[in-house]
Amino acid sequence: MPRFSIVVPVFKVQGYLRECLDSVLGQSYRDLEVIAVDDCSPDSCGAIIDEYAARDARVQAVHLPENVGLGRARNAGLRHARGDYVLFLDSDDSYTPGLLEALAARLDAVGDLDILVFDHVRTYWSGRGGRSQAADLFERAGTDVFRLEERPEYMRLFLVAWNKAFRREFFVGQGFQYAPGLYEDAPVTHMAMVTAERIGCLNRVGVEYRQRRQGAITKTPGRRHFDIFQQYEGLFAFLAQRPELAWATPMLFERAVFHMLFALKRPERVRAADRREFFDRIADFYARYVPAGFTLPEGPTGVYMRTVAKRLYGAYQAAQFAARARKAGPAKVARARTRAGKRAYAGLYTLHRSRATDPHLAVYTAYWDRLPSCNPLAVFEKARELAPQVHGVWVVRKELAGRVPDGIDHVVRDSRRYWEVMARARYFVNNVNFPDHIVKRPGQLHLQTHHGTPLKRMGLDQRAYPAAARGMDFDRLLERVDRWDLSVSANQHSTRQWERAYPGSYESLDAGYPRNDRYYGANAEDVAAVRARLGIAPGKTALLYAPTHRDYRAAWTPSFDPARVARALGDDFVLLVRTHYFDELSPELNDLAARGAVLDVSRHPSVEDLCLAADALLADYSSLTFDYANLDRPIVIYADDWEIYSQVRGVTFDLLSGRPGDTPGAVATTEDELVDTFRSGRWRGPEAAALRAAFRTRFCQYDDGHAAERVVRRFFLGQDAGPAIVPLEHRTPAPSPALG
Template sequence: MPRFSIVIPVFKVQGYLHECLDSVLGQSFRDIEVIAVDDCSPDACGAIIDEYAARDERVRAVHLPENVGLGRARNAGVERARGDYVLFLDSDDSYTPGLLQGLATRLDEAGELDILVFDHVRTHWYGKGPRSQTADLIDRAGTEVFRIQDRPEFIELFLVAWNKAFRREFFLKEGFQYAPGLYEDAPVSHLAMVTAERIGCLDRVGVEYRQRRHGAITKTPGRKHFDIFPQYEGLFAELEGRPELAWARSLLFERAMDHMLFVIKRPDRVRVADRKDFFALTADFYAKHVPADFTPPGGAVGASIRALAKRSFSTYRATELAVRVRRRGPKKVRRITGGAGRRASAGLYTVHRRRFLDPDLAVYVSHGEGLPSCNPLAIYEKARELAPTVRGVWLVRAELASQVPAGIDYVVRGSRRYWEVMARATYFVSNGDFPDGVVKRPGQVYLQTHRGTSLKRMGLDQREHPAAARGVDFDRLLARVDQWDLSVSSNPHSTAQWERVYPGTFESLATGYPRNDRYYTAAAEEVAAARAELGIAPGKTALLYAPTHRDYQKDWTPSFDPARLADALGDDFVLLVRTHPVDSGSPSLGELAGHNRVIDVSRHPSVETLCLAADALISDYSSVIFDYANLDRPIVVHADDWETYSRVRGVTFDLLSGLPGDTPGPVTTTEDELTDVFRSGRWHGPESTALRAAFRERFCAYDDGHAAERVVRRLFLSEEPGRPAPLAQRTPAPAPDRS
């Protein structure tokens, strides 16, 4: 029987669940069980729980057959708990290091407690806040053991399930059950506090309480917040049946009033249009349950309660207005002036924004307003086939306009037609940002395709890595994320990453990357043509070397000598060198000119063509490894600076662990090791094949040759996109014929 049972209800938190579980399982105190309750989550949460359960015997995975909500999911966890103490943790929050050891030590010192309370901090995307508002109460408690009847001020400790360790026998004996709906914490927390005979506090921060920008139900306004009334009705019904708790009635009534008045004034909970109804129900509750000996407190809360007693919504509103005026003080109204914005709003753009949206107009943008490429190009081409009435217009930089392929319509930023297109297009498809100066209109739909699976840290994660965050405006980044409606993903790892580091209201599409369709649709003739275009002679083994960019390097320098490697491997091999686009002008590339077995392909317009032509890939931490894995051809990871890269840039998993699913093939750290991998044949040996199979299972989950079709059907035709074919049923493009 473990010391602690940690119950974690899980629903639609795939971007945060790893961090949550790691924070618990990584605790120094290990005598625990983790009961992860999958509340029929529609995303990858269930699979994540199963992965942890397979790796750690302390994790018990519970999968509920239907969604029952947070409260009943907690109940399901308690039913299976075996520990001396039960704790609850929300699945987007996390424990601080050492919490469980601190709890165990406090319990050893204090003896058996019914409830042990600890503190928390709120974590926002921009950083951590201070300790909770009740931190002074916890500090004041010290090592004292008390009852609420003797120390009633402690009823004000933060009203949640997850800042307490409950003695399991006490919890079960009292028959505590979380009710369905919001504010399910209230009845159980209050009733537990007034029935417990021995309560103690641990003066330390134990939980990082995540304040999500979007998605948290407590910050989503609507009628669901009216659930607070049946929750407190349940609490007071329980008090009616327990005369021994008559002393607590006034105490809990005041807490109920304080809670309801807190909720009604929060615009992220109760909409303005619903406030009068909410006030009326609060007044009903007041009239029904007010104790005879109840005296309203002083201050603003007392004034609001007196308005409830009179059932006067106008008095309540006047009271709240007076409070806001006192808090804000005199406020000057400043005129907002902006020459550029005023000129834009007075011009063509404003005129066109008054017109109806064109339901058959789509704007496509490749990163940096470059030439048509990547996922947007694959979607554009498939849309011309499946949704021919939708006209696609590309946004390109002026200096590239002459290079746009014939037959592709385009506009240049700032032109007269540009403003019309941006104002009236219904669809925007981009692997970068929404254009500056463009205001997203109601009815416009923005599809973010991204540019690859991310090993490196992205989005908000970059805050912890100054080299990666240099020049990033995170407020601006989040404003752009708020414009996304749909986000394309090629695997569950990417979905979880995008939802966590780009917190928004967008819908994730498990479609696969459209640009990767070629890896399944290309025939042998296309592979042969790609090799002929690059000048790869028949019979040669072509190795594509595609390293990523280093934020901490001014100029790119290869981590090995490509010419020397080509010479060492001999005439049977040819090396294609493809730098990151940022590094395509590196002086190091000039040194390769003239070598008959090394070809600089850094400026080739299609990395997909290069991958089709290559027999194997040499890379480091580039996202190309995830795309190339679709071809089921050998991958060699050359990682001579992993420690530096992972520390400076940050990574989402250990690419070099050698564990199935993490590492796609042999790993080398020196030029000699890299040479030996190819000379010995290990690059395409059985170990390489096995590693690649597990890697493909994890990271090629959605790519099957029909990703672009799924995106087009969802975006333009409003159809269900369908599910990708199982990996075993897919046939990648044939490997190059070297006979």
């Protein structure tokens, strides 16, 4: 019995089918079966399915004698499924590499789930694309397991069949079947979500959802879109038989009417000649199924529902006209934000935003609500010294709350206190961006600290690099930038990049990175203590290998063989490996660490500690290179894929040019060359030292040990950003371990 059964209904997609099947069969996780259902397709799809079935025993070809439509084709495939979990994949879409392995790992970690939902990226024929609008929900879910009654906001997840892994016994046992006609996904998704006892989310893009210019059923106007009423009538018939699900009825009713209104206002679905009749059918549905005591939602949805409830088609048309006029007006962005706010910020957040802000309250977070770290932590610590009247509260994810260091006040994201703090704080400090649902009130101040000097392209510059831009909504990005008041920079290179990549009205604060103050405040005893805690024996030369994330790789794998390199360098060296926070923990790295070949420091809470402990940095294109240069210790660049990285991600300068200011030290492009770089001594020779000096001059421009003080005085105290920057030649970084 396979772990996963993937049901692929197929009809008139011969140009996309091979890519779809290859994306499944090429998955790193092999314990699967594919049930490809030929829905009597008139093109060569049937032959393609047979070809794949002939060469891969995991593929089962099912040929239907007549065309039955997408829903019933899925049902036909489900009858052949034998896996523990069943997934449905549309035949013009594809899986992203590593999806099934990630699903299996999550299920192994948390146990059987009835439903495991994953994210998707929407790609258009024109080249546009973006991650789903529910991306924030996946981020917030973490590894939580819940029922929908406990987390009703997860009803906002995309109502389709192909973004979920269903436990087959649960799905079949509940008797779920896709009905004929369009919009067949929504009722089954609703039924499954409200009956599931264990739901989980995987914060990973798993499907490339292809939006074809022609051929998509939902983009073909006609009477078939009236199927939506029959589909939702089936859902409410199901609810009528399940009184224990009464809690879900108001929520599902609102979603159903919203979905109908969504279809009505789209000319590619409902033709102009049919709109009045379609509106009347919505009104009929509303009158028949409206729950007792139902409260209309706020915002535009509530306005449209009110016209439906009162059968006022003229009022509906007027609301539509007004919405189009506002959309076309000069205040489009501001009004869109207001409308979104009315929908999303009901309840506690709205209540607390009606109260005065607290002039002595600051909110901190780092790396999308991970543990306190980076520039925000350095600002927080300095603010406790220089601005003690300001109380700092950190936002952290639920699963990390127990690991927050003692003495740091914190709130769990989306808790009751979280909404109060976010509504009332005067100061906001982050090294990324706060969520879109956070409204900046008059008088509130936002500090963007960033978290590195940009070698790679960032922000709007990513538009020219599709792999790097995948999932990004640049309009929303600019709305987030509009909240910034101060943007911290460590050098003029960064200042120029931020102002171009993130155009806005904020002020650039050329103060240095607060987190880098540590490199000028630590002494020999501090360095020795950090090395002792890490288990680095005295006299060992510690190399910190800190590779960056690759947008074009599904999972992290080392660019060289760490065990071989460690053996070649001998017992005098120890290799510390720290993977990027975007990359999941590597089984290969775990194995190497267990065998003592390397030290895995990927989840060490302080990268600054690791840098202090290291005699040299072995980097690729990581921004850590710029920070480590403050220590004036050797840096070796291992760049085996520079050409690919620079073309796929885009870069702001040529790191490998060899020109002073561009290249921070010795460079290796092969594993043998890397070993020779250390054996020969080139890694710390005079040429490498000269390159490092020029690199420090260019990129350690403002980092002098006083950056946090400058930021706190400017942001919290409204003073000039003093003290003056210490010239590079007068700075004294922490001593290297060899000198200590």
